[in-house]
Amino acid sequence: MLKLKPDARSFGFDCPLGASEVGENSYAYEMWVSVPDDMEIPAPLVRREFSGGLYAAHVLRTWDFQDWRRLKEWVKESDKYENDWGSPRWESPETAFGQGFEETLNFYNFVQKHNSEMKYLQIDLLFPIKEKE
Numbered sequence: 001m002l003k004l005k006p007d008a009r010s011f012g013f014d015c016p017l018g019a020s021e022v023g024e025n026s027y028a029y030e031m032w033v034s035v036p037d038d039m040e041i042p043a044p045l046v047r048r049e050f051s052g053g054l055y056a057a058h059v060l061r062t063w064d065f066q067d068w069r070r071l072k073e074w075v076k077e078s079d080k081y082e083n084d085w086g087s088p089r090w091e092s093p094e095t096a097f098g099q100g101f102e103e104t105l106n107f108y109n110f111v112q113k114h115n116s117e118m119k120y121l122q123i124d125l126l127f128p129i130k131e132k133e
Contacts, residue, residue: 002108009034010107011126015095030095033107050090055101055126056081068100071127084130101126 002008011032032048041047056078058071075083085100104110105122 002112004039005034005036006108008107010104011101012104013099013101015092015099028095030092046094048090048092051088053084053087053089054081054129054131056129058125058127060102060123060125067125068127071100071125075127075129078129078132080132081129082132084128087128087130089128100128 013030015028015030032050035041035047056071056075058067058074060067072083075081103124103126105124110121
C-alpha cells in the first residue's frame with residue numbers, strides 16, 4: 001500500500017470500549033493509515049470514515065507518554081479552547097471513539113528503515129479540542 005500511496009498518514013490511539021482517562025493504561029490500540037477513497041480494503045482490515053475536527057498538537061520527543069497529561073493541562077488552561085475528548089469523530093462498533101491520536105510523521109521512511117529508535121521518528125500527540133463559546 002505504501003508503494004501506491006507513499007504519503008499515507010499513520011495514526012494510532014487507545015480505544016477500549018470502556019471509559020478511559022487521559023494517560024491511563026489501555027488494553028486496546030487501533031492503527032489507521034490514510035488511503036484513497038477508491039482503494040479496496042481486504043479483510044480483516046476495515047475502512048473508517050473520519051469526520052475530522054480541531055486538535056491541539058504536541059511533539060513527543062521521548063517515549064514519555066505522560067506528555068498526554070501536559071497537553072491536557074494546556075487545553076484546560078487555554079482561554080480560547082476547551083477539551084473535546086469523547087466527542088464522536090468517527091463510528092466504530094468495535095472500539096471507542098473520540099480519543100486523541102498519536103500520529104507518526106514521515107511514516108513511509110520510518111517503515112522502510114524498520115527502525116524503532118526515537119531519533120528516526122517523530123510522533124505528534126493530537127488532543128481533540130473545540131473553541132470555547
